[in-house]
Amino acid sequence: MKNRPLSSPSPTRPATRSEAERFLKELQEFRARDGKPIDEAGIGEFLDKMSVASRQAIARRILMDILKSPTNHFIAGARDDRPQGALSFMKPFAIC
16 A cells, blocks of 8 residues: 555635634633643643634634734834834943
């Protein structure tokens, strides 16, 4: 019998923000509290209930939100008066 490579699953659309938020809230039920360790078995069961496509969609949404976070010039009314350029963060601390 020849080994055949597994085909990649078709890409799924990203989950909505509300779906990702609901996933994270449900996942936090398993965090360590009051000296109890993280419930790893519970996390495994929780993830096993979800389909691969739904996990992939939630992962896409989370990564999109991290990588495409808004910058100051997209936020209404925000203004950045700091100087631009290399090592500009050190200019207030420069000794003259």
